Amino acid sequence: MLLFASALSTTLPALAQEMPTTLPPTPAIGAEVVRQPWSDPLESLGTLKANESVILSATVTEIISTINFEGGEQVKQGDVLVRLDDTQEEADLRSAQALRQERQNAVNRLTQLQSRNLAPRADVEDSRAQLQQVEADIQSLEALLANYTIRAPFDGVVGVRRVSVGTLITPGTELATLDDVSSMKLDFQVPEVRLGVLSQGLPLNATTTAYPDQVFEGEIATIDSRVDPVSRSIQVRAVLDNSAGVLKPGMLMRVTIARSPREALVIPESAVVPQGQRKRVWVITDTEQGTIEQRDIEVGSRREGEVEVTAGLEAGELVVTHGADRLHSAATIQLLGMEDEDTSVSDILQSQRSGEGN
Template structure:
């Protein structure tokens, strides 16, 4: 008995037969966005939290009981090594020094007279030696007075930034009174702890990147200066100290810093993570051959580490090859593709789509 089909089914069957009969090369290419496999610097990061310290830090205190005679610094002032910061009243000590200097001149003249007489055998040699001994004695007293006078003048021991001034001229200070703080801030020390499992991977010279909540848009780079000699038996972590350049003096002691240590730095092949097509334990990508119609090849690759939005390729790709980054679910192995654009640091997916839309509107 012959099978009769409804009249409205015949056109649908005809369209289906035509579609099946259409050769693959005659199909409309699928639009895709690609990315280029490229060599980039890569490292396996170790993340931690650390605290900043000044490269050099000191609190200058009084060592004598006296009145402040002069303050030669302001709050947060950048000073050079050797600059006078605080002078205490030293009138009495200066007077003692002048007395000793006068006595030195007197005894020096006596030595000179006795030396001239001794040359003419008119004075005993013993008198000359005694005069020289008395001269050395007063010279030692002068050195002691000058050393004590240094305690009345506080100078910057190194280039740095002063703290707040909390004393005034005329204040009576005693030994131990804190007069001024000074911090060397052009280089900062960054102390942080990492788990002991990374101990074998840490060594002086490794680079790191530091971030502060105070400057969210800034990256501060530095290097590990030293690794602690002991592991904390409670936290099982090892202390690490790094050094950061701070030419703009943005970083300050005590700041909390996010640290990313660049472990095992290397040059490696990198593609966007969106280009991966996982199947069990295997990873595939769709390679675009630049032969005019961008024919698609499904290829297995071997991947390494991952980071935000990117993956390391160990085997399967060469530098400069194009892989499908967006549109992997619509295109198949062996099909032609229409390349809308190539992603890079300056070109994003929305920008590529906007350019394609503008071009389509211009043609229509």
């Protein structure tokens, strides 16, 4: 027994000398606590409409004589798009204009005679009434002729034409569409419980799968005066700038309304370590020594990949975002890099692998 104790006493100091006094640092990636604009997003789906939109059609039955567009052109208000055959109406107008000249001459003659007491006043008044009747007929014919010329009611883009020269059209026949797409109306539904946070002028962002890398900015222009009693939602209309001309009527868009805009402390969501009801982060206290401390924080709202911190951190502090699952109170870290808007985790890891390879 004494021999075993003696051997053990001589072995333990040797083992203690061979064991490392400290554990190697844990590789980790960090991020800075930053202050940036923040809001509580309210999301919905909406459908785009042109700022102004109309289906071009005629109000008379006639044959098309001229079409001045092919489709897709930008036109100005008043541009002639389609002409109908108005040969008969033009002849009727010329006839009426000739009759007006005849009646005008009759009025002039009778007026001169009446001034010399050679014609009764009643004849003068009758001739003037006949002249007025002809002028009314001319105005009616001119108004009718205007229906034979279809003009652009506003600036816009003409859609695909539906007819050809020589087609006999009737009132209501669709010739083409005309859309003012310089700006777009975006209609969407919001639950009535969110009505209190809506107001005209509230900014929003909209995205579409057609252009996944683009964010279109706009603002709320109109809030409907009634809540739908079936869906318990209210219709909201926003206006988006479309000076680039990429948005088209009928497109589906995802709407994100920025509620309660404010400045907030923000960290990557990966930095938060849940422990029951508590939320904690590992704070890097010294980047050179790799020392860390665990700290309780309070969080607010979240958005994709980020979380708002309402208490427990200050702007400019550094937190561990990757590698926290291997940390403990006695651990130190080897900071591989800092992730931010310009540097992703994959960039840091790729740079680390490249450095090890060299």
